[in-house]
Amino acid sequence: MSTSDDAAKGRALGSPLRLRILRLCLHNARTNKEIADLLGLNPASTLHHVRTLVATGFLEPQAERRGRRGAREVPYLATRRSWGQHVDDVGPILIETFVQETAALPPEDFEVWRLGLKLNEEHRQAMLAKLRAIVDEYAELPSDPDGRATSLMIAHHADPTAD
Numbered sequence: 001m002s003t004s005d006d007a008a009k010g011r012a013l014g015s016p017l018r019l020r021i022l023r024l025c026l027h028n029a030r031t032n033k034e035i036a037d038l039l040g041l042n043p044a045s046t047l048h049h050v051r052t053l054v055a056t057g058f059l060e061p062q063a064e065r066r067g068r069r070g071a072r073e074v075p076y077l078a079t080r081r082s083w084g085q086h087v088d089d090v091g092p093i094l095i096e097t098f099v100q101e102t103a104a105l106p107p108e109d110f111e112v113w114r115l116g117l118k119l120n121e122e123h124r125q126a127m128l129a130k131l132r133a134i135v136d137e138y139a140e141l142p143s144d145p146d147g148r149a150t151s152l153m154i155a156h157h158a159d160p161t162a163d
Helices: 003-012 016-024 032-039 043-055 091-102 121-139
Strands: 059-061 075-078
Touching: 003 043, 016 032, 016 043, 016 091, 032 043, 032 075, 043 059, 043 075
Parallel strands: none
Antiparallel strands: 059 075
């Protein structure tokens, strides 16, 4: 992969809206119109983002189908290739995406943990490696047909106020 391809992929994933589109298409193929409806946007507004995600390999068109009125529809499914893609300064983008995706959820749909630690570099790296290995293991599993779609966000950050 060239540096320009990698940069284009990083830019494609640098948008909370595009990350939300990928999440919507992770388990179910959806048309641009379905995506727009779920996001409360105009289909013309989402089409640019869908095309960008297709061009960078993060969304894949599925077999064409006919809509309710006989119109040609192309559903898109996430390829899961975004998981390993490096994105510069991704922290604020992921946090904003999380805030947007959870804004309308009832409190009972959240399970949140927060823990303060003081670890040396060796222990910090070991903890992060273990967490990453667990998440990678589950990311590689196929979706359970009888499962409930959920989302996991783990944030690790310095805490200058606790020193």
